[in-house]
Amino acid sequence: xxxxxxxxxxxxxxxxxxxxxxxxxxxxxxxxxxxxxxxxxxxxxxxxxxxxxxxxxxxxxxxxxxxxxxxxxxxxxxxxxxxxxxxxxxxxxxxxxxxxxxxxxxxxxxxxxxxxxxxxxxxxxxxxxxxxxxxxxxxxxxxxxxxxxxxxxxxxxxxxxxxxxxxxxxxxxxxxxxxxxxxxxxxxxxxxxxxxxxxxxxxxxxxxxxxx
Amino acid sequence: xxxxxxxxxxxxxxxxxxxxxxxxxxxxxxxxxxxxxxxxxxxxxxxxxxxxxxxxxxxxxxxxxxxxxxxxxxxxxxxxxxxxxxxxxxxxxxxxxxxxxxxxxxxxxxxxxxxxxxxxxxxxxxxxxxxxxxxxxxxxxxxxxxxxxxxxxxxxxxxxxxxxxxxxxxxxxxxxxxxxxxxxxxxxxxxxxxxxxxxxxxxxxxxxxxxx
DNA sequence: TCCCTCATCACTGAATTCAGGGATAAATAA
DNA sequence: TTATTTATCCCTGAATTCAGTGATGAGGGA
Numbered sequence: 001x002x003x004x005x006x007x008x009x010x011x012x013x014x015x016x017x018x019x020x021x022x023x024x025x026x027x028x029x030x031x032x033x034x035x036x037x038x039x040x041x042x043x044x045x046x047x048x049x050x051x052x053x054x055x056x057x058x059x060x061x062x063x064x065x066x067x068x069x070x071x072x073x074x075x076x077x078x079x080x081x082x083x084x085x086x087x088x089x090x091x092x093x094x095x096x097x098x099x100x101x102x103x104x105x106x107x108x109x110x111x112x113x114x115x116x117x118x119x120x121x122x123x124x125x126x127x128x129x130x131x132x133x134x135x136x137x138x139x140x141x142x143x144x145x146x147x148x149x150x151x152x153x154x155x156x157x158x159x160x161x162x163x164x165x166x167x168x169x170x171x172x173x174x175x176x177x178x179x180x181x182x183x184x185x186x187x188x189x190x191x192x193x194x195x196x197x198x199x200x201x202x203x204x205x206x207x208x209x210x211x212x
Numbered sequence: 213x214x215x216x217x218x219x220x221x222x223x224x225x226x227x228x229x230x231x232x233x234x235x236x237x238x239x240x241x242x243x244x245x246x247x248x249x250x251x252x253x254x255x256x257x258x259x260x261x262x263x264x265x266x267x268x269x270x271x272x273x274x275x276x277x278x279x280x281x282x283x284x285x286x287x288x289x290x291x292x293x294x295x296x297x298x299x300x301x302x303x304x305x306x307x308x309x310x311x312x313x314x315x316x317x318x319x320x321x322x323x324x325x326x327x328x329x330x331x332x333x334x335x336x337x338x339x340x341x342x343x344x345x346x347x348x349x350x351x352x353x354x355x356x357x358x359x360x361x362x363x364x365x366x367x368x369x370x371x372x373x374x375x376x377x378x379x380x381x382x383x384x385x386x387x388x389x390x391x392x393x394x395x396x397x398x399x400x401x402x403x404x405x406x407x408x409x410x411x412x413x414x415x416x417x418x419x420x421x422x423x424x
Numbered sequence: 425t426c427c428c429t430c431a432t433c434a435c436t437g438a439a440t441t442c443a444g445g446g447a448t449a450a451a452t453a454a
Numbered sequence: 455t456t457a458t459t460t461a462t463c464c465c466t467g468a469a470t471t472c473a474g475t476g477a478t479g480a481g482g483g484a
Contacts, residue, residue: 012318014325018230036319085224085297106224107248113226151460164411166440179463186442187460197441198410199376205417363430378470391433398472399430409471 003028004051004121007044009035009067010083011059015106019054022110028121038062038070045074052079052121056106057091065091068098079120092134102126150191150209157184159210162201215242216263216333219256221279222295223248223271227318231266234322240333250274250282257286264291264333268318269303277303280310291332304346314338362403362421369396371422374413 006029010016016034023029033048035041037059044050053071057064064082071078081102082095095103102120104113105128112128119126127135150158160170167185171178185197194200204210218241222228228246235241245260247253249271256262265283269276276294283290293314294307307315314332316325317340324340331338339347362370372382379397383390397409406412416422 012227013321014230014234014318015224015227016230017233017322018226018228021229021233022226083226106226109225110229153461161410162414164407166408168440176461177463179465180461182441183463184461186444189442195376195442196378196409198373198413201410201414202374202417205414365431380470388431389433391435392431394471395432395434398474401472407472 001028002121003030005031005033005049006052006054006117007033007035007041007048007050008054009038009041009059009064010056011036012056015056019113022113023054023117026114026117028118038064038067041067042070042074045071045078050075050078052081052117054081054083054117057082057084057095065094065098068095068100072099081116081120081126092131096127096131096135103131104128105130150188154184154188154191155209157181158188158200158204161185161197162204162210213240214333215240217243217245217261218264218266218329219245219247219253219260219262220266221247221250221253221271221276222268224268227268231325234325235266235329238326238329240330250276250279253279254282254286257283257290262287262290264293264329266293266295266329269294269296269307277306277310280307280312284311293328293332293338304343308339308343308347315343316340317342362400366396366400366403367421369393370400370412370416373397373409374416374422 006023008016008019008023010019013036016036020032020034023032031048033044033050035044038055039062041053041055042062053067055064055067059067062070064084068080068082071080079101081104082100083104083106084091084095085106092103102116102125104116104126108116108128116126116128156174157170160173165173167178167181171181174181188200189195189197192200192203194203218235220228220231220235222231225248228248232244232246235244243260245256245262247256250267251274253265253267254274265279267276267279271279274282276296280292280294283292291313293316294312295316295318296303296307297318304315314328314337316328316338320328320340328338328340368386369382372385377385379390379393383393386393400412401407401409404412404415406415
């Protein structure tokens with residue numbers, strides 16, 4: 001039987017412990033290295049011959065998404081299974097796009113996790129049903145937000161509006177005419193479908209527009 | 213040596229597994245029951261003689277905060293150690309106020325967790341340093357928001373403003389005069405220190421004012 | 425009892441926003 | 455190349471908000 005060396009990464013030690021226990025039950029698993037953040041994983045990659053990384057997304061210093069890219073850069077055929085708390089569907093989208101080999105939520109059963117590991121080390125991909133579902137959601141969300149994508153300048157204006165500047169103040173801050181600012185505002189309302197500036201700002205905060 | 217029966221609750225099975233492993237190492241621990249949500253803990257409390265509950269905060273159906281109150285109601289001298297991801301300091305405050313016997317973040321080391329368990333079963337309280345720190349933060353935050361506490365009516369108006377209603381529409385919705393609405397708005401701006409309605413709404417969203 | 429907060433209502437005038445119509449140059453995508 | 459998007463600018467008039475000031479009755483706490 002083909003055996004593999006694994007690194008598991010998560011900043012929660014208790015979680016790491018549980019994961020370790022579950023993996024040790026598997027005959028396919030040879031060595032298991034533990035890490036509590038991304039940079040540590042990279043160091044381990046330099047020291048050992050690793051076949052699979054199982055990593056959490058939220059970690060200090062270097063998160064799972066970054067790690068995904070770095071690890072694949074270091075060793076192109078390395079397999080990566082991502083774990084997550086599954087709070088939002090934006091990250092689900094990102095992880096899949098970045099080329100993860102597997103993705104399961106943290107509340108997955110022991111059996112499903114082991115199945116995911118077996119599937120991935122056999123060279124196939126494994127995504128939990130709920131992940132697939134979230135992925136679809138994110139596609140739809142994306143479509144919903146696609147139609148109302150603001151231009152860079154509009155975002156800029158909206159941010160300043162959120163900071164309580166008036167049109168005149170914004171015009172002075174951006175060195176443009178008040179009329180231009182007003183036009184941007186008009187278009188922002190038009191695109192977001194909001195009736196008031198307040199509504200547009202609220203929308204921006206809630207849809208994470210300001211995070212980009 | 214005094215031995216105790218424990219229930220551990222967390223909706224993430226892998227985490228539960230790790231916690232289980234760590235507890236099993238302790239000679240003070242007799243039985244460990246697993247649960248994935250609050251209601252299940254309550255059922256176990258009816259079936260077994262339990263001394264300590266170690267629970268996550270975020271769980272489906274019945275969360276840790278609710279569980280805390282329910283469990284103490286069921287058996288006054290039961291001990292409860294809370295675990296959390298430690299995202300915000302408002303929940304830290306809530307948990308301590310509700311009378312938890314211990315509170316440690318999920319990224320705690322095995323040693324600290326075991327120490328917390330020993331301390332609590334000896335009848336004392338155990339709070340991690342970072343928890344104490346967060347608690348202090350929440351106290352300061354609270355003080356900061358204390359000065360600008362809005363009245364019930366003002367909150368109501370602010371909510372409707374966030375929903376893009378104009379003063380006139382609000383006056384119609386609440387069956388009061390437009391002048392009254394304007395006065396409320398004026399006072400909201402005064403209290404929040406915001407210059408615009410947009411700013412006040414942004415403040416309300418970010419400070420979690422709408423959550424109460 | 426006295427003071428304070430809350431919720432209600434009123435008026436004025438200045439500032440700002442919103443809705444509506446257009447226009448133009450430059451860059452980008454089809 | 456043509457069409458679309460982006461960023462810029464302009465004007466008008468109605469609606470709305472903001473700032474300032476003031477008042478009243480009800481209710482709670484010191």
